[in-house]
Amino acid sequence: MTKISFGIRVPNSGPLSGVENIARTARKAEELGFDSVFVHDHVVWSTEMHRHHISSGAHEALADDQSADFYEALTVIGYLAAVTSRVQLGIACLVMPTRNPIYAAKQLATLDHLSGGRLIAGVGLGSKASHSSNEFDVFEVDFKQRANLTDEYIDAMRAIWTQPLATYKGRHLSFEDAEIYPKPLQRPHPPIWVGGWTDYAARRTGRAGDGWVPGWLSPKEMARGAEIVRETAAEHGRDPGAITIAVEKLAVIKRDRDAALERAIPTVRTSSTTYERDVDDISFALDRHIFGSVDDVKRRVEEFVEAGVTHFELKLIYPSIDDLEEQMTLWADEILPLYQD
Template sequence: MKLAFPLPHMLRLKATVQPWEAAITGADQTRMVKRAEQLGYDMVAVPEHHIIPLEHVELSGPHYFHAASAMGYIAGTTETIRVNSCITILPLQNPIVQAKQLATIDWLSSGRVTVTFGVGWLEREFEILGVPFHERGKMADEYLEAMIALWTQEKPEFEGRYVSFKDVAFEPKPVQKPHVPIWLGGDADAALKRAARFASGWWPFLTKPQDIPARLDFIKSQPTFKGGPFEVMYGMSTSRVGEGHVVIDDPNARPGMSAQEIIDRLGWFQELGVTLSSVPIPPMADAEAYLDYAQWVMEEIKPKVG
């Protein structure tokens, strides 16, 4: 099983954040992702929200990056680790601009980008940004088609309700072929159908671990599913977060579990079809203590689940 590195202070979600994370700076994060790469972690993934209404701050926290900007920075300060998002809110930004951002990072990083798209759930965020919340699914489908056209066609053309273009050039193309790997985040049938049509990976959030096999079968049963390798990312702490970021007490997802408990949990995930996971950030004194823990995970956990 591949392991993602949970970079501290990318968000301050009440369900998962540790108090010490708030002191972590951008300079700390730069040093930490370089160390994660040296330790052999497979991926760093960046959460995204653009603006948080005050009524959601208690559960969601105020601190989020713009995913593509952070992915570009992380890719630029490393050499081998993959960068991903969790998630990029697809309908909230122009698809041509998003396609350019991701192609640029992929080109400059020699093909180390994956992107996890979702349609979003925070209606007030859409209202503030002037994007129709109830059209976000249709927008997402169209945006994905348009972005793939830009990434793969020599002379890109697309005609849709929300975006259209022809007689244009678009370079650089992504280094990865046919294009930047797309994963889809979400749990509704519509999200899974979108994953079957466009994606090579799925990032569930509200799906219970034991339900992953049935939902994965649903994806692969769709007539639009293209076959081939299909990734499933499910972090150990995921089940501590409910709808609207409410806190769920799940003793099987708590931080600071013993080595054997973590190995058993990740082994079970593998049996369910999960291909990539992460170990929760535990209570720590500071960044140095966490890096020691991250090394312990790679030395004591990774060889037994890899």
């Protein structure tokens, strides 16, 4: 039986972001038996996006005096490596076109050592959020070139990780005989998970990724995308079965369905125009995320598992860290045992 794993997004951004809350969430996830904790990435972030793209926390936690705090992803991973001992540590996902891939490769290799080989290196093109917050403009990166840059940067990082004297030649980046150490602790390198919900992202995963982690896809859409991943992997002589099919899901679990929807809907509506796919009505989100009672959540998780998903990165919606811990505990008590050996 394929192992089904579950991870928790920690609040490195959003209305409840902060060092204490990041550490508290990660430690609690490890204590409860979750398999991983995740951060996400933007360097440039705006007050407007802070109020309308809530990836950690909830609409109810917003306050007028909050700054748009967004703790840098790789730095946070290094911190979490020291305050946890078992859970995998993932980034979903680095905005790859705004990162120097040579420097990023060295940072990620270092983090793999600091974490004892627990790193998951998620990479993505950059989303509507990065465009709306002017992130690409600040870095002077052509938004239209983000796919080509990401493809090259993935290959360049892999060259650095696997070649004693690394050489790479591309359209946007070239280097020769670069001696860069340490090599990652995981061999040949940390798993590269590719973000993005499009067919192009699925094909990128099949060609160059070790995992696919889209958001905003229904079970039916996930099944189709997973098939594209597998077909592309086979075309490139890779083992389709070795690629993790993950999902990034907004989630609320409560004993009562109405209470769960009451918690979820305001935050979904607040964020309705800031994701890669606009939310025209709440039914669109309900078909793509995981909200409801324990029985609802069991059913929804199984729908995604049947579609080929083997990992869930959960972006729980919570107005306080106490509420987050309550939901994590309920998930650990009711959902995790269904998928443990």
